[in-house]
Amino acid sequence: VLCPGQGTRDHAPAQAALRDRLLSAVVSCFKRHGAAAIDTPVLELRGRRGGGPFALPQETLMGKYGEDTKLIYELQDQGGELLALRYDLTVPFARYLAMNKVNNMKRYHVAKVYRRDNPATTRGRYREFYQCDFDIAGQFDPMIPDAECLKIVHEILSDLQLGDFVIKVNDRRILNGVFAVCGVPESKFIPACSTVDKLDKMPWEEVRSEMVGEKGLSPEAANRIGEYVQLHGGLDLIERLLQDPKLSQNKLAKEGLGDMKLLFEYLTLFGITGKISFDLSLARGLDYYTGVIFEAVLLQQENEHVEEPVSVGSVAGGGRYDGLVGMFDPKGRKVPCVGVSIGIERIFSILEQRLEASGEKLRTTETQVLVATPQKHLLAARLKLISELWDAGIKAEMLYKKDPKLLKQLQYCEDTGIPLAAIVGEQELADGVVKLRDVATRKEVRM
Amino acid sequence: VLCPGQGTRDHAPAQAALRDRLLSAVVSCFKRHGAAAIDTPVLELRGRRGGGPFALPQETLMGKYGEDTKLIYELQDQGGELLALRYDLTVPFARYLAMNKVNNMKRYHVAKVYRRDNPATTRGRYREFYQCDFDIAGQFDPMIPDAECLKIVHEILSDLQLGDFVIKVNDRRILNGVFAVCGVPESKFIPACSTVDKLDKMPWEEVRSEMVGEKGLSPEAANRIGEYVQLHGGLDLIERLLQDPKLSQNKLAKEGLGDMKLLFEYLTLFGITGKISFDLSLARGLDYYTGVIFEAVLLQQENEHVEEPVSVGSVAGGGRYDGLVGMFDPKGRKVPCVGVSIGIERIFSILEQRLEASGEKLRTTETQVLVATPQKHLLAARLKLISELWDAGIKAEMLYKKDPKLLKQLQYCEDTGIPLAAIVGEQELADGVVKLRDVATRKEVRM
Numbered sequence: 042v043l044c045p046g047q048g049t050r051d052h053a054p055a056q057a058a059l060r061d062r063l064l065s066a067v068v069s070c071f072k073r074h075g076a077a078a079i080d081t082p083v084l085e086l087r088g089r090r091g092g093g094p095f096a097l098p099q100e101t102l103m104g105k106y107g108e109d110t111k112l113i114y115e116l117q118d119q120g121g122e123l124l125a126l127r128y129d130l131t132v133p134f135a136r137y138l139a140m141n142k143v144n145n146m147k148r149y150h151v152a153k154v155y156r157r158d159n160p161a162t163t164r165g166r167y168r169e170f171y172q173c174d175f176d177i178a179g180q181f182d183p184m185i186p187d188a189e190c191l192k193i194v195h196e197i198l199s200d201l202q203l204g205d206f207v208i209k210v211n212d213r214r215i216l217n218g219v220f221a222v223c224g225v226p227e228s229k230f231i232p233a234c235s236t237v238d239k240l241d242k243m244p245w246e247e248v249r250s251e252m253v254g255e256k257g258l259s260p261e262a263a264n265r266i267g268e269y270v271q272l273h274g275g276l277d278l279i280e281r282l283l284q285d286p287k288l289s290q291n292k293l294a295k296e297g298l299g300d301m302k303l304l305f306e307y308l309t310l311f312g313i314t315g316k317i318s319f320d321l322s323l324a325r326g327l328d329y330y331t332g333v334i335f336e337a338v339l340l341q342q343e344n345e346h347v348e349e350p351v352s353v354g355s356v357a358g359g360g361r362y363d364g365l366v367g368m369f370d371p372k373g374r375k376v377p378c379v380g381v382s383i384g385i386e387r388i389f390s391i392l393e394q395r396l397e398a399s400g401e402k403l404r405t406t407e408t409q410v411l412v413a414t415p416q417k418h419l420l421a422a423r424l425k426l427i428s429e430l431w432d433a434g435i436k437a438e439m440l441y442k443k444d445p446k447l448l449k450q451l452q453y454c455e456d457t458g459i460p461l462a463a464i465v466g467e468q469e470l471a472d473g474v475v476k477l478r479d480v481a482t483r484k485e486v487r488m
Numbered sequence: 489v490l491c492p493g494q495g496t497r498d499h500a501p502a503q504a505a506l507r508d509r510l511l512s513a514v515v516s517c518f519k520r521h522g523a524a525a526i527d528t529p530v531l532e533l534r535g536r537r538g539g540g541p542f543a544l545p546q547e548t549l550m551g552k553y554g555e556d557t558k559l560i561y562e563l564q565d566q567g568g569e570l571l572a573l574r575y576d577l578t579v580p581f582a583r584y585l586a587m588n589k590v591n592n593m594k595r596y597h598v599a600k601v602y603r604r605d606n607p608a609t610t611r612g613r614y615r616e617f618y619q620c621d622f623d624i625a626g627q628f629d630p631m632i633p634d635a636e637c638l639k640i641v642h643e644i645l646s647d648l649q650l651g652d653f654v655i656k657v658n659d660r661r662i663l664n665g666v667f668a669v670c671g672v673p674e675s676k677f678i679p680a681c682s683t684v685d686k687l688d689k690m691p692w693e694e695v696r697s698e699m700v701g702e703k704g705l706s707p708e709a710a711n712r713i714g715e716y717v718q719l720h721g722g723l724d725l726i727e728r729l730l731q732d733p734k735l736s737q738n739k740l741a742k743e744g745l746g747d748m749k750l751l752f753e754y755l756t757l758f759g760i761t762g763k764i765s766f767d768l769s770l771a772r773g774l775d776y777y778t779g780v781i782f783e784a785v786l787l788q789q790e791n792e793h794v795e796e797p798v799s800v801g802s803v804a805g806g807g808r809y810d811g812l813v814g815m816f817d818p819k820g821r822k823v824p825c826v827g828v829s830i831g832i833e834r835i836f837s838i839l840e841q842r843l844e845a846s847g848e849k850l851r852t853t854e855t856q857v858l859v860a861t862p863q864k865h866l867l868a869a870r871l872k873l874i875s876e877l878w879d880a881g882i883k884a885e886m887l888y889k890k891d892p893k894l895l896k897q898l899q900y901c902e903d904t905g906i907p908l909a910a911i912v913g914e915q916e917l918a919d920g921v922v923k924l925r926d927v928a929t930r931k932e933v934r935m
Contacts, residue, residue: 045528045529045531045532045533046529046531046532046533046569046571047568047569049529049530049531050529051526051527051528051529051584051587051588052525052526052527052528053526053588054524054525054526054593054595056527057524057525057526057527058524058525060527061525072853072854072883073878073881073882073883073884074878074883074884074885075853075855075883075884075885076853077501077504077505077852077853078499078501078504078505078508078852079498079499079500079501079504080498080499080503080504080507081498081499082493082496082497082498082616083496083530083600083602083616084493084496084561084602084615084616085493086493114531114563114564114566114571115563115564115566116561116562116563116564116573117561117562117563117564119561119562119604121494121604122493122494124493124561126563137498140498141498141500146501147853147885148501153530155530155531157566157568168531169529169530169531177888179888181888181889182888182889182890185867185871185888185889185890186888188871192875192878196878196879307871310868310871310872310875311871311875312875405524405525406519406522406523406524406594407519407522408522420632421757424632424635424754424757424758425757428639428757428758428759431520431521431639431643432643434520435520436519436520436521436522437520437521437522438521438522438594441624441626441628441629441632441633442628442629442632443629443632
């Protein structure tokens, strides 16, 4: 009882320090791009007894998460409101914009979300985990905010030195255009989409048989889809598909390809196309995407003796969702949005494993100086000195012993990485000075 | 649905920025005192079907919160573990120490907790709220860590410039000693304690009648208690009670008073006794305290034309809990602890109201420079320049328009407090320079 549940975990100081460092890097990138912070509650209303201003039919709203709705944690009805734990930060952001009638906003949000998922803790998959989201809401000229989201992913993954990566990009409109020209009825776009999404985990043959078997697509349609979704490339591929006799006739696909071309222009100006791959197999699970979608994956290092770089998992993803805010607005007022979510838990797992392997010890405190005494009966002097240091804003500690041995005090510095010891002995007290000792070099100065 | 439940709230950017500033001040004080961060999950196990290593009887552990157990949010049994939302950060800390067999730790934890309480949002009381805790665990010489906790409260409340305050201090052993010498049976110590705790909200007569009526104390015992618990003072009062013919005969009370004297000695060395009041009416609700307890209250300002300073509510509190870790340890191994919790929500409410009253506008972003163009067809130049700025770590924004008007761009700077505009026009492009404009002074330099 009162111990962490399955798929949750404690963070010991070393882990908390690592996470702090990681989150700081991400947040400082978000701030560099001019984002403001907002916070929304973890407890969300599932419904109100007897209705209320936001008591729309539960299915409509929970439905934003598609098949994942079953993964939402619900609270017991202990008398009062029906509550759930937030599943992500995107839907609450859309709700926030609608409720407050906000038309423009660039915001970040770093907070915990909850999913009744099957935890795979070694791969950084937990039931309680952080999400780090950056979103741009507003009606703007095409692809400028979208390009910035990709730039952000590029900056963060480069900063963190996680090794080589690629950012796969696609567009829901292109995918839907592909389905349409391959003869898939519109009612099957979403199931077809979620099947295509599995192409990074299983070979085309299996994906194809799921399409035909489970999703009820015709074998011919599936074959035609296969010809498209196995394509990936850059500007050249976009140009080729813009000339594709079938695809170029589809309005949605043409729009999507035109915007994709514009996106690549902007990414060229940002100098990051080297890490971008236009990949028609990228589908992303969530229903609410309406335009560009993307996902960053780390590549296995070459020095790991693998012939071809292999993807070792998604570490960031996002896309455009122009319809979500309108679903929360009583008048259906639309606010186009594009955003990115950094997969902080997987990155944390990688950094944690790397730190363990290196044997490096992360400092868990920031203490600059230990106040120490070489003789007995000097507790009062230590308390007076440390109080002065704290009041001067200096990070200081002392041992909570009346008469600790000097050796123990210096040992504590070495164990915890405190660089300096401020020593007051009888002589120093008489002279009105303090001896400052550099713990590593053992050099001492009186001051 | 998916809107904040009762007693929860969104934080708009201005509020999030204020909260960020407030939490930074608190955390930097905790770090100044050498604390490491830990994190424990929000989802806690209430029990495991079929038992398990931590499946002790539910009552035993939930009982740590005393009467407040009914305020714990429980999750629905959706198949799996029985979960609850954490009620505070202290009990999980004790569980962490026991589980990991940690004997010494100075840690802070800033995180959200959840209570099915009656929200009083104007007074900063919410169902989902932050707690900021600092605790020192370990077997040390008496009152040194306890004194540091009080120093921390003093530093934080001074730093935040919240106005005059007083930190009330008492000791559970002294209170229990008082109950004993007044003839209260030991079984009624806890109910008597929780009644005494109401003395800051109601007059003694009402407290007395609750003791006699609801808690079943004899009128004589209640009268005797009244003589003690209405006392408050400093070192003089401690000395007087150490001479009290009845109280000095009680072992617990004598221990408590001896330690209180030592505490005052240390607080004198810290130079903070001016804000400390030894107050026998302070009891604190929680069952787990075993020694010193304290609570900081803000005093009404003198300029508000009130004759005597009146308390306007508790903004920090804590105490010693030497038995809690042992309750989680299979072998009952004890780890003495003392800690403090900063009432960040109430402080936030005060600062928020003060900010509103002042009309001051808090910046919600940290953007240093806006990349702007005075002519059309210069989007590429802006994208190139902003990308260079981002890569150099400079916080930069641009408008997401192909051809924004210069006036609109400068207006954006004024609205959001961006101090500089980096302007690239056709002339600057030709000359290979950028014009840097100080938005406030309108001064420009080419560089």
